[in-house]
Amino acid sequence: MSWDEQIRARLAELRSKVFHLQVSGGLWNSLSVICALVLTASLAELAFHFQPAVRLALMMALLLLLLATAGFWIVYPILRHWIRPKTDQELALAWGYSLSRINDRLLNALQVFENRTQDRTSPELSELALRQVAEELSHETFTGVLDVGSVKRARGQALFVVGIWALSLLISQGSALSAFSRILQPGRDFKPLADFTLALAETPGLIIRGEPFDIIISGQGRLPESVGLHIEEIGADPVDHTVKFDPNGKASFRLENPQNDLRLYAHSADVVSNQASIRVKSRPYLKNLEARWFPPAYSKLPTGVSAEKRGDVSALKGSRVRITVQADRRLKEAVLRITLDENPQNPTDQPMELDGDEATAELLLLKSGHYNLLIKDNDNISNAAPVDYSLWPIQDEWPTINILYPPPEAELNESLLIPIKAGARDDFAISRIRLGYQLVKGGGASGDSSSGGHFSWKVMAFSDLGEGTALVDQLWDLNELNLLPGDLILYKLEAQDNDQVSGPKTAETPVQRLRFPTMEEIFARVEEHYGNQEDDITEALDRAVNMKKELEELRTELKKNPDLTWEEKKKVEELLKKQEETTKQVEDLAKRTDELIQKMQENQLLSPETMEKYQQLQKMLSEVMTPELAKAMKKLQEALKQQNPEDLRQSLEQFALNQEEFQQKMEKALNILKQLKQEMKLDELTKRAEQLLEKQQEINSKLDQQKKPGPNPEGAQAEKDLQKEMADFEKEFQDAKEMMADSPQNPEQEMKAAEQIMQENQFQPNMGQMSQDMQQGDSQQAQQKGSKLESGLKELSQTMKKAKESMVNTGKQQLTEELRKISHDLLSLSFEQEALMDTSSGLDQASPRFRTLAQEQQTLKNHLEETAKNLYELSQKSYFITPQIGSAFDQAMRGMDQALMGYTARSPQSVTGQQQTAMGGMNRAIMEIGQSLDQISSSSSSTGFSEMMEQLAQMSKQQAGLNQGTQNLIPMPGGTNPGQLSMQQQAGMSRMAAEQEALRQELESWYKANQEASKLMGRLGELGEEMKAAAEDLKNQQVDQRTLQRQERILRRLLDAQKSVREQEYKKERLSRTAEGPYSKPSPDPINLGLTPDEMRENLLKALKEGYSRDYQQLIRDYFEALSREQ
């Protein structure tokens, strides 16, 4: 760029700046003038409130002034700039003069340069001149040449005027502006301003429907006393209210129940306030509410839902509660406010999840309290008075558990197995049941033990019966505890529920007691029971005797006067009642006897023979109320009601007969009980002797194994205890001896032998001595004594057994002899009767022999009565005198009676016929007696019953051992390496599998051998399958609770089987029926008889050589030939 161009560019820049400065200054000045004019005009209008014409003139003048101002200050400079802008020379001169060292040099240089051609100035010189000036100006600004100060001043003036204008507007509160507005509207007629103004205080754009709203009116100036408030509500007629001002110039009005959108203003005369429009909107509300709760999974409860539009929640603690609401509109915000009872001052807000008009929140129900639902719509209007809904967590109840069996105080028997039955209950489910037990050796010092000690625990299997009920039905095997008679077990059950929210809760039963009684205790109890039995039967007998007496009196009375008086009828009723009571009493006794039998059997206290008798006694007692007696009683009752003398008489007779039978039964029971007492005593002594021997053997065995020489206080004490037991035995022995002294079955010889053994062996002193020897450490001496004692006790034990056998055999022998004698007597009578019959058969009706023969018949009858009496006496001692024998006697007796009547009637035919009947009766009695004799001979222990029971008991014991072994092998949860078995355990399991299988085979054999008993025991056969499955589990080493439960079932059934067999032994009924179906089967193959044709031929020849006749030889030949053909 040349110097000239540089200079001219700068001058153009200067020109532009000068122009802008002029225009901006013009604008400021114009603004100042315009504002001043408007302000002046407004103030004038405000002050004078001009007429429209004046306002028009004013407006025109104002307009002209505004135009002039704008033309002068703005338009002119612009036009000038566009039409004739400042030349470079003018600008160069002005700029040069603004710089003292330049002055006009710039102008000159420009002129020289421009005129260089005309002036013929050297171009170099002109350019040099220009260059010099340009170089000097290159660093210069336009500050000096631009009049910036005048612009600033104009701006200051303008701002000042605008400030004044704004201030006036402010001061006049809009009046100035209103005045200006009036100037601008010259054609409009504005009324003159009132003395006051009215204004509505700022109103909200939105108010709540139905809720009161205060409208405030403020006034200024000389206010009237009241103003009108105009309210227009959509859908309603406009209403004007008069509102009074307060001294502060405020007037308020409460709109009580706005319903629709409003428009309102205040007014007074011509003064009208500003208008306000207000929207009216109702509060949001909940259209629907649902509380749905999801109980904890462990409870298995179904999902719950609150009632419609009811949000109260009452659910299991730990439930998850989902609350869903639906509002009447779209929501902007929803909050679940939860207030817990334990902290009512500090509710917690939980935002709800929004979806349009719906909101949802969830909470975990753990504590009680209530909740509210706070909602806001898009206008931030909240719901009114949120309702309180309750939150009520239902507590998972504590479980309960009750032991159903055994009772709180129970006793163990020799098997040391006891069924535990218990019921546990929870509102949801039982998760575990444990058995806690504690062994108190010797039953505790005082015999009473607290449960303060340490309990061992054992998890019990149980059946879940649903609805939170669990049933324990398990057999507890206490064999592993090595109990001794006298030991006590304290035990309890603990049930645990499945609460997974608050943690499992447990309940315990009270501590119960199981005693392992000593034999002495059991015997003492048996004796006590025996005493009670005797008393009860005696009492029943006494009552029966009295009743009989009263019945006799009644019958006599009835004979005199067939119509009974009221008192007599009462007496009959009383008699019936007494009979009923007595029968009931005896039946109760039978029940108690049954319990006693069971206990004795469990402890194997009695011999099978005695047990059988006891059971027969029990059976007889339980069957005292025969159908005949019941029928007779019923008939008598009916006869009393109907008041028919004949019926009454017959019924009374019938009842008397049955009552007599009852009395006889009681007499028989008493006799048998007395007999039983002796047998039981002998059983007791036998058992005691056995135990003495066993204990002595045990002491001796321990003594032999004693390694260190020296005192043996333990053994000494055991021997001392044994010495005491021996003393008891000897005392019992003496009692038994005295008791049996007068008994016809007294095994006197054996008892004497036993006594002699006791004298010879001097058991007590020797036991004492042995105890001392052991105490002093003299083992050798003690061993010698022990050996001798053992030998003596063995002898004593065997002798006692013999005594028992002797007693039983003597009894049987006596009975057999007496029965045989009766049988013999009957046979003689039968012969005599036959002879008499033969004699009588040919008699003529007029024969004088009738009288003599009748006397003979009477004699026979007397003899028969004598024999019947003997039989009756015998029947009081034995069960072998069957009713069939009695019935046969009855037949014979009736026959003889009728025969006597036949003699009186001189009717030989009738006589012989009846004599035939009598003979038939006697013969039948003989036959029945024969059968009874057969039964007596077979009624020893060889009935197989005891053997069968023994086998079952043995199998039960083996199964109990297996069950225990299995339980020990089941991996316990939380144990080390659960689910993994050590090598030793695996071996143990294999061994047990083999044992289980062996037991199964044994059961099968037993089952086959005792098919009848097996059938009576119902499902015992299924045991084989159960055993097989248990053996498989063990073999496959897949043992779990199911295996254990299976084994428990097996054991239970085996034990039940023993009971069933015992109960059924006395009511055997063969289960068989006539064959009906087709049973044909093809013939088996011919048999190889082991005879070759040669052998047959040899036999034939041998037979033929025996010298038979020809015919017979032919027959023999034919026989062998036939035989040969069969071959």
Place this chain on the structure above:
Amino acid sequence: MRSSWYNIVWLVGILLGTALSLQAQPLAGGDVFTIGRIKYSGGGDWYCDPSSLPNMLKYLHEQTGIPTAEREAPVEPRDPGIFSFPYLYMTGHGRITFSDEDAANLRRHLTSGGFLHVDDCYGLDEHFRREIKKVFPDAELQEIPYSHPIYHSFFEFPNGPPKIHEHDGKPAQGFGIFYQGQLVVYYSYQTDLGDGWEDPEVHHDPEEKRIAALKMGVNVIMYALRRYESATTVQK
């Protein structure tokens, strides 16, 4: 035709034999035939079906004319008196035990002409099979073919033993032990002949069942008598 011939041979033989034997050796019970009921040990009810044997004896007499006693006679297996009974009958429901003495005595009798009929009254099977081994250790119980004379000795039983009572739904079977080709033990299994012999009111069996049982009883007894007669005559 063949069976008729058999009947004639048997009947003549039996009658002849019986007549001879009555002369040669009196039957137990004096001059009349009676049954020896085995009174075994072990606990089983050897005495069961009390009216059966008197009825059987009566029927035998009615059908064959053989004089019979009214009642049977109980006899223990060890009893030397057992040799007086050509026909021994044993029944029951349960356990049987033969002592060595019992077994030896029975064997002696059965190998010298005696005959044992064992009637399973249900429940006897296992015990009997075990105990009979004591008597005949080497012999096996074999099922007897229907062609055997025991089913044709007096009455015809072409389909083997009749089925009188049912317990397990099995067909009736007859087993036997043979000694030197001779049937010495007959074991009626699943037939329950004894029940059929009892008084009608005991089991309320139809008359034809009872008669069938009694007829089979006659056959067994006749077979036993024949054997007894044959053996004692041969010995003589």
